[in-house]
Amino acid sequence: MAEKVNNFPPLPKFIPLKPCFYQNFADEIPIDYQSLVKRIYHVWIFYCMTLVVNIIACLAWWIGGGYGVNFGLAILWLILFSPCGYVCWFRPAYKAFRSDSSFNFMAFFFVFGAQFILTILQAIGFSGWGACGWLAAITFFGTNVAAAVFMLFPAIMFTMSAVAMLICILRVHKIYRGGGGSFQKAQDEWNSGTWRNPPSREAQYNNFSGNSLPEYPTVPNYPPGNQWP
16 A cells, blocks of 8 residues: 655645645545535635634724724634644544544534634624624724724624534534444543544455454365275
8 A cells, every 4th residue: 555645734845844634535535424524624714714804804993993902813813723723623523534433523523512612702703802703893883884894704704604613513413423423432442542543444444354354274185085084
């Protein structure tokens, strides 16, 4: 089997850094789940785009008479949640479907659930949180209409992100429970240490069909004719 070389994130050659992860949906994810895993990946991309738009809206908020702390926090959320979202909830989902890992499913449910709640709060848009949500945008119309219009864009995108996250987590939970997954299986993976590097489904199949089969000796020599005892 050819060695798998890390290919994500794709970095320009002039940057003296190498990709940290190997990601190939067609190669590692069963075909029945590829569309769902890709959808979770696209949710991550859309959420990162939302954080970028949020920075622009917070800048307009600041220029229009708001507080600069929102702009600073918006930059912090982009720097923090973009890589953490990929590592902490997309990668567990990817590894869960790649190797049918209960531990990674549980990690996904826990972290992605927290991300879902946070996105709802960002969509609401409390002042001083660095998120241009509905509450912040609507109340700012009385101060600066142009800035408030800019602030509506991340409010809409945060709402769309929250809806997409809810759909994904419900779909994954339905598949996980339908396949017999449980918290006990996740505990067993933790106790055995297989959660660190769970084998892919292909590797599990190869081990079962190859190394696990018994080895038989060579064909015995039977006595000819009537020489049986």
